[in-house]
Amino acid sequence: MTPPRRAAAPAIDASRAALERTPWSRSRIDPMPLLAVPAALVLGLTFGLPLLMLLLASVQGADGFTLAGYVAFFRDPFHVHVMWNSIKMAVMATSICLVLAYPAAFALARSGPRLQLTLLAALLLPLTVSVIVKTFGWTILLRSNGVVNRLLLASGLVSEPVRLIFTEAGLLIGMVNIFLPFMVLPLFAAVRMIDPRLGDAAACLGADPLRRFVRVTLPLTMPGVVAGVALTFSLTVAAYVTPTLLAGEKYMTMSMIIAKAFLFLRNWQLGSTAAALLLLIAVTVVVASSLLARPLRNRG
Amino acid sequence: MDRAGVALSWIMMAVVLVFLLAPIVVVVGVSVSPSTVFDFPPDGVSPRWYQRIMQLDGFWAATRLSAEIAALATAASLVLGTLAAIAIVRGSFPGREALATFLTSPLMLPGLVVGIALARFFRDFGLRDAYLSLLFAHLVVTMPFIMRTVLASLALFDFAMIDAARTLGCSYPGALVRVLVPNIGPAFLSGGLFAFIMSFDNYAVSIFLTDVRTKTLPIQMLHYLGESPDPTLAAISTLLIALTVVVLLIGDRLVGLRRLASM
Numbered sequence: 001m002t003p004p005r006r007a008a009a010p011a012i013d014a015s016r017a018a019l020e021r022t023p024w025s026r027s028r029i030d031p032m033p034l035l036a037v038p039a040a041l042v043l044g045l046t047f048g049l050p051l052l053m054l055l056l057a058s059v060q061g062a063d064g065f066t067l068a069g070y071v072a073f074f075r076d077p078f079h080v081h082v083m084w085n086s087i088k089m090a091v092m093a094t095s096i097c098l099v100l101a102y103p104a105a106f107a108l109a110r111s112g113p114r115l116q117l118t119l120l121a122a123l124l125l126p127l128t129v130s131v132i133v134k135t136f137g138w139t140i141l142l143r144s145n146g147v148v149n150r151l152l153l154a155s156g157l158v159s160e161p162v163r164l165i166f167t168e169a170g171l172l173i174g175m176v177n178i179f180l181p182f183m184v185l186p187l188f189a190a191v192r193m194i195d196p197r198l199g200d201a202a203a204c205l206g207a208d209p210l211r212r213f214v215r216v217t218l219p220l221t222m223p224g225v226v227a228g229v230a231l232t233f234s235l236t237v238a239a240y241v242t243p244t245l246l247a248g249e250k251y252m253t254m255s256m257i258i259a260k261a262f263l264f265l266r267n268w269q270l271g272s273t274a275a276a277l278l279l280l281i282a283v284t285v286v287v288a289s290s291l292l293a294r295p296l297r298n299r300g
Numbered sequence: 301m302d303r304a305g306v307a308l309s310w311i312m313m314a315v316v317l318v319f320l321l322a323p324i325v326v327v328v329g330v331s332v333s334p335s336t337v338f339d340f341p342p343d344g345v346s347p348r349w350y351q352r353i354m355q356l357d358g359f360w361a362a363t364r365l366s367a368e369i370a371a372l373a374t375a376a377s378l379v380l381g382t383l384a385a386i387a388i389v390r391g392s393f394p395g396r397e398a399l400a401t402f403l404t405s406p407l408m409l410p411g412l413v414v415g416i417a418l419a420r421f422f423r424d425f426g427l428r429d430a431y432l433s434l435l436f437a438h439l440v441v442t443m444p445f446i447m448r449t450v451l452a453s454l455a456l457f458d459f460a461m462i463d464a465a466r467t468l469g470c471s472y473p474g475a476l477v478r479v480l481v482p483n484i485g486p487a488f489l490s491g492g493l494f495a496f497i498m499s500f501d502n503y504a505v506s507i508f509l510t511d512v513r514t515k516t517l518p519i520q521m522l523h524y525l526g527e528s529p530d531p532t533l534a535a536i537s538t539l540l541i542a543l544t545v546v547v548l549l550i551g552d553r554l555v556g557l558r559r560l561a562s563m
Contacts, residue, residue, distance in 0.1 A: 032391030032392070032393065033387055033391055033393040035383040035386055035387035036383065036384040036387035036388060036391070036399060038383060038384075039381055039384035039443065040384065040399060040402070040403070042380060043402065043406075043439070043440065043443060046418065047406055047414065050414075050420065051413070053417065053420065054413070054417040057420070100312055100315065100319075101312075102312075103313070104309060104312040104313040104315075104316045106306075106309040107309040107310045107312065107313035108313060110309075116558075117557055119313070120560075121548065121552075121557055122317050122320070122321065123317075123320065123561070124548055124560060125321070125324065125548065126320040126321065126323075128544040128547065128548060129540070129541050130518065130537070130540050130544075131501070132537075133323075133324075133327060133540055134324065136327060136529070136533060137323025137324060137326045137537075139525075139529070140326050140327070140330055140338040140534075141340075143338065146340075147340055176319075177319060177320065177322070177323060180319070181320065184316065185561055188561070231408075234408055234409075234410075238411070238413070238504075240411075240503070240504055241503060241504075241522065245525060255410070258413070258416060259412065262508055263507075263508070268420070272416070275412070275413045275417070276413075278412070278413055279410065279413045282408065282409055282410050283409070
């Protein structure tokens, strides 16, 4: 070795020693996974295990495995109707959210920085305000002498007040309102990533506006559409407060059956079965969306 | 058609904004109205419904319980979640992805189902204390928000900076405090704020775990709504809206609204 290097060596040794002075440098076991143990244990005990036991309870009879709970659930036409109600409401609310949010996301993404911040603030406020507060607001708006009815009367669309609260239409309005931000934000994230020059490039290559939208813009926003639809659907299908306050017994949903079975009927079997079915619907949507999103992401 | 598309997108944006803000504006309006019926737009301004909040049965107890549960659950999640996030980002053990998914998954699952599963579980194991049950349940509510923000922030943090600090003479804990903490601090705080709000507002998980004496604020509000809704509820709601505005302002200061929007 040459002298200058030797002179530098103590400094290097010192810094290497400093690097090795970690609290665990002597032990052979990789300590990193240990840091995750408390969180994994706590959530395993307060989330994983209870859900697993709920699922097991829904297929457990007096003598082992049974699907009797599910057979009984689906044999009752009322329960099937309620499940249909939940899915129908979720599909309708999600579709309306998509139709409203898709164009709006473009306005949001293409607006100037200052305006965009204002718009984002106006979107984040309803997102963070309590669901109970917003639903309470709708019970006031939708009254027979409420703002919505007065606007309808003033516009001449109706000649007498329309019954909105405790109807399917009223519930739909409330659901779209409460879950709309969950559709706008993922779409905004997707639209923001699109280079606006791509449209110009397609135009240069001779594509007309419709073709530009279908072939360029729409495919690029698909990850946002999938994420937004999955999130909105899984939230709307499980909503509890909004259907309870805006529709009541008139429009029973899965969550209401579950709550009723546990709180009033004390029917744990029915409650567990309905809860397991709702869980199944939610998990299916989440898994399907991640499967759908994968090829989209790879293509991008 | 391009111009038509732009016009359409702005019209929809306006519709979305008016529609989204409508219930909030109405609640605030009704809360300051002197009238006993839900009056919008209000005829005048009166503090009478705000004064009545104090006389409301069980309001303070419920607010205190909600604040306590939210604060304790958020604090516990911050500690446990950050440790787990460090392990997930830094470690090389199998199943890290699965662990991250597991710790964020309560966000996507129906809260009501989680609540029922927990109610059954606690009943089977003889945990009768509503306070403890709520606290455990709210760990499930708060953890995903901490995990999401802290994971995202740690993924951007260059751990070589800690080594750099140590070669410059910092002790290992010193390097963590002086280099890591300032870097992930904003994520820590914004995740904590969101987690606190989500726990404070939560009804779906709590609804099966409360008892007559132990009711969180959302459950108490649902109770008032079912009993006799009067503008006092609008006054409470307005205070809750003010709380969220404050949280958003703090969040904006710490990480910016754009990053909050990408949560």
